[in-house]
Amino acid sequence: MKGFYEEGQPAVLIKNLTREFGRGLFAVDNLDLEIKKGEIFALLGPNGAGKTTSIKMLSCLLRPTAGTAEVFGRDIIKNPGEVKKIINVSPQETAVSLNLNARENLVLMGKVYGLSQKMARKQAEKHLEIMDLKTRAGEPVKRFSGGMLRRLNLAMALVSNPKVLFLDEPTIGLDAKSRRSLWKLIDSFRGEKTVLLTTHYLEEADALSDRLGIIDKGKLVALGTSEELKRKLAGLQTMKVRGDNLNPELIQILREIYPEVIPFEGGLEIKGEKIIFDEVVDLLRSKGVRINWLSMEEPSLDEIYLKITGGGKQNEIA
Amino acid sequence: MKLLSLTGRNLKEGFRDPIVVILSVAQPVFYLILFNSIARSDPAAPDIFDLAYFIPGIILFCFGLLTLFMGLLLARDRQRAFLTRLLVSPLRTIDFVLSYLLALIPMALFQVAACLITGLILGLALNWGVLFSLIVFIPLAVSCTALGIVSGSLFSENAAPAIGSLFVVVITFLGGVWMDLGILGGLFERIAYLLPFAHAVDAGRLLFQGASLGEIGIQLAWVYGYGILFVFIGVASFRWKTRP
Ligand SMILES: Nc1ncnc2c1ncn2[C@@H]1O[C@H](COP(=O)(O)OP(=O)(O)OP(=O)(O)O)[C@@H](O)[C@H]1O
Ligand SMILES: [Mg+2]
Numbered sequence: 001m002k003g004f005y006e007e008g009q010p011a012v013l014i015k016n017l018t019r020e021f022g023r024g025l026f027a028v029d030n031l032d033l034e035i036k037k038g039e040i041f042a043l044l045g046p047n048g049a050g051k052t053t054s055i056k057m058l059s060c061l062l063r064p065t066a067g068t069a070e071v072f073g074r075d076i077i078k079n080p081g082e083v084k085k086i087i088n089v090s091p092q093e094t095a096v097s098l099n100l101n102a103r104e105n106l107v108l109m110g111k112v113y114g115l116s117q118k119m120a121r122k123q124a125e126k127h128l129e130i131m132d133l134k135t136r137a138g139e140p141v142k143r144f145s146g147g148m149l150r151r152l153n154l155a156m157a158l159v160s161n162p163k164v165l166f167l168d169e170p171t172i173g174l175d176a177k178s179r180r181s182l183w184k185l186i187d188s189f190r191g192e193k194t195v196l197l198t199t200h201y202l203e204e205a206d207a208l209s210d211r212l213g214i215i216d217k218g219k220l221v222a223l224g225t226s227e228e229l230k231r232k233l234a235g236l237q238t239m240k241v242r243g244d245n246l247n248p249e250l251i252q253i254l255r256e257i258y259p260e261v262i263p264f265e266g267g268l269e270i271k272g273e274k275i276i277f278d279e280v281v282d283l284l285r286s287k288g289v290r291i292n293w294l295s296m297e298e299p300s301l302d303e304i305y306l307k308i309t310g311g312g313k314q315n316e317i318a
Numbered sequence: 319m320k321l322l323s324l325t326g327r328n329l330k331e332g333f334r335d336p337i338v339v340i341l342s343v344a345q346p347v348f349y350l351i352l353f354n355s356i357a358r359s360d361p362a363a364p365d366i367f368d369l370a371y372f373i374p375g376i377i378l379f380c381f382g383l384l385t386l387f388m389g390l391l392l393a394r395d396r397q398r399a400f401l402t403r404l405l406v407s408p409l410r411t412i413d414f415v416l417s418y419l420l421a422l423i424p425m426a427l428f429q430v431a432a433c434l435i436t437g438l439i440l441g442l443a444l445n446w447g448v449l450f451s452l453i454v455f456i457p458l459a460v461s462c463t464a465l466g467i468v469s470g471s472l473f474s475e476n477a478a479p480a481i482g483s484l485f486v487v488v489i490t491f492l493g494g495v496w497m498d499l500g501i502l503g504g505l506f507e508r509i510a511y512l513l514p515f516a517h518a519v520d521a522g523r524l525l526f527q528g529a530s531l532g533e534i535g536i537q538l539a540w541v542y543g544y545g546i547l548f549v550f551i552g553v554a555s556f557r558w559k560t561r562p
Contacts, residue, residue: 059406060406060562061402061405061406061562062562063561063562080562081408084406084407084408085408087406088406088407089402089403089406091399091402091403093398093399093402094399095398095399095400095402095403096400097327097330097331097400098331098398099330099331099332099334099335100327100330100331100334104327104330107323108323108324108326108327109403109407111319111320111323112320112323112324112404112407112409113407113408114319114320114408140334156403157403160407
């Protein structure tokens with residue numbers, strides 16, 4: 001670590017990072033970002049937003065056309081050899097050796113990063129276990145299902161025990177159960193490893209990340225914790241009530257408290273920055289309303305995302 | 319350590335498929351048997367059907383197949399992102415290129431052994447020249463593999479095998495494997511002798527017929543000179559294609 005990094009500095013420091021493909025196509029446009037040590041940071045964005053291009057630059061695979069970044073104080077342009085020692089990447093495309101079995105793939109990755117045979121074996125077994133691949137570990141991976149390949153793809157980035165992990169859509173193509181278990185795994189890195197992950201799944205970013213950034217057309221358009229973003233950008237909570245005797249007097253009173261009160265057949269929709277549940281229920285009861293059904297909705301990251309990426313949401317977003 | 323594990327991986331990835339091994343060994347052995355049977359049934363068959371004449375050519379054919387497989391392996395690794403993963407690691411270009419080259423050496427030795435053993439069974443006279451011929455065949459195998467690296471670096475997974483097949487045809491013609499270069503005529507012959515393949519086959523033929531190493535000095539110079547050049551081009555094209 002000596003000479004590169006001082007405690008308290010960001011683990012990943014991105015400065016005006018830019019990549020232009022051909023004239024005028026800015027895949028990544030002046031990206032500025034700091035990721036703290038031990039933080040899990042999610043980069044969200046629609047197709048073609050520049051997520052993979054950013055990861056490629058950070059992992060020294062692609063030269064920025066302007067700007068640079070530091071990983072634990074090591075410059076990705078001036079010092080790629082030092083950066084490569086402490087990072088690993090789980091690429092968006094599944095990158096495994098198909099004629100090798102899962103164990104061989106993992107041991108190979110360990111050794112490529114300089115682990116001894118014994119240590120590489122140990123790490124391989126550990127990650128086969130974690131990824132639930134142990135029973136199939138001896139089979140050529142070309143026989144694996146898509147989900148199994150994805151899990152192996154991620155495991156191959158973990159065996160070298162990197163300080164910084166770049167995960168490009170780590171859970172794409174996984175079923176709900178595998179996804180949850182990978183979330184648990186990634187969650188366990190918090191504080192230990194610095195993780196930059198990209199995803200299209202808003203709930204994933206919401207559930208996993210300490211902070212998240214939304215990138216659109218190469219530019220960072222929002223940054224903060226998911227709570228902050230919800231508060232700053234979406235704002236309104238929604239309460240829906242169905243019941244009998246929802247009278248105009250009541251609606252009038254509610255309108256004085258909340259900015260939007262919209263009646264519908266047999267019910268009401270109330271929107272406000274902060275809806276106090278008890279207050280509304282007490283009011284309804286005191287005006288003789290019988291409540292049949294009631295729901296509260298927090299502003300969703302979905303809404304925010306759609307709002308700021310201009311509805312460019314693709315089908316694949318869950 | 320790193321280099322050897324990657325070499326092992328390339329060997330497994332390239333040749334774990336039995337079909338590949340069968341193609342690269344059984345096919346040349348079949349040609350040996352076929353040509354030998356022609357020579358036996360027709361006593362007036364030209365020299366080219368003679369075992370000592372034919373085997374070095376067939377070994378060149380074998381190595382042409384290595385170019386093809388090497389190209390395919392590398393093009394696939396490039397396109398299917400496996401190489402991306404390795405390029406993120408602290409490996410250097412030279413590690414990559416060496417790991418691919420070294421992986422094909424056992425395969426080349428296996429091919430040479432299969433051809434020689436078949437030859438001996440069919441009646442090839444065993445002499446020191448036959449044993450010393452590795453001094454020509456190893457740099458020839460390295461040359462062909464290095465050209466495979468060039469093809470795998472520059473061409474796609476779909477194009478590399480086609481290029482490889484074309485390469486096999488071209489080098490075996492220019493190496494004088496299927497017919498005497500004299501028949502092909504002046505221009506072809508001149509081109510052929512500007513490249514290392516005909517020199518390598520000639521050196522093999524001379525050794526098999528009992529020539530000493532001293533007598534093939536010129537051919538060796540061509541083969542080794544080109545070997546170094548091809549490895550250099552292999553490294554350069556790999557580096558060019560994988561630069562950030
Ligand atoms: N090698 C390249 N040459 C030209 N353009 C490229 C290249 N790589 C990426 N791009 C362009 O850069 C932009 C960003 O691509 P990138 O792969 O970073 O998007 P992404 O956010 O990862 O998208 P997705 O969610 O679909 O994976 C796209 O317009 C893409 O076409
Ligand atoms: Mg991407």
